[in-house]
Amino acid sequence: MDIFLKDFRKSAPWGMVLYRGRELLKLKENIFLVPFEYFLG
Helix, strand or coil, rough: CCHHHHHCCCCCEEEEEECCCCCCEECCCEEEEEHHHHHCC
């Protein structure tokens, strides 16, 4: 994710990783962990 964000910083200023947890977490300044359930709506 770090390399992708460095290569595409203008078109992708932040990134997110879907995971099986329950909490929305900030992994780094511009990378977030988002529960997969948020997208099942």
